[in-house]
Amino acid sequence: MVPPPGIPDAVAEVNTGGSGEWFPAEQIRYYTNVFLVQDDKILLGYKKRGLGIHKYNGFGGKVEPNESTLDAAARELQEEAGITAPLEHVGVLLFVVPGDKWAHIDIFRAMEYSGTITESDEMRPEWFKTTNIPFDDMWDADRYWLPLLLSERHFSGRVDFEKQGDSFVLKKWWFGIHSSSKSQGASKST
């Protein structure tokens, strides 16, 4: 299948599913998400409020006006987990819900950090073995792309969700890797 709207043509498919047409374009809102990986462990945060409450995720949030995505990612990591880290840009994900702004999320990986990992009012950090990631307690699509981050691929993907009450139900998804395969160094992106 060719990449869906919003994904560069050069990205090679690794995983796709669901049915129907892709949803039409709406306005875009930019977010970041940072995952700290060390040896066989990954640091996730249990979200205590807001979007994705009661799910585990990386550390991130909205990019503020006049802020680069890299600066936003570093700020959110500090605010939510109390640490700083060299960040490597590894992927871009588009999450689409009809009637909402598209979420464009720049994904970063860190392999080392400075400071003391600290719970915040938004996130409770917790280490997991990479063989025991709590996918049942994460956003539904994370199981399809997080392995690409762990295997050091540079990836792009898109997920269309349908909102049913308070739940986001997966409708269609597409994930692919960039031909260079290995992820790239820190970048401002977008």
Ligand SMILES: COc1nc(N)nc2c1ncn2[C@H]1C[C@H](O)[C@@H](COP(=O)(O)OP(=O)(O)OP(=O)(O)O)O1
């Ligand atoms: C829909 O699928 C998603 N999957 C994953 N894994 N992560 C997602 C998804 N949708 C949004 N996210 C990420 C993007 C951000 O990292 C957070 C949401 O950020 P939030 O709304 O909490 O932004 P803040 O700026 O921190 O919010 P405050 O204004 O409350 O500080 O989830």
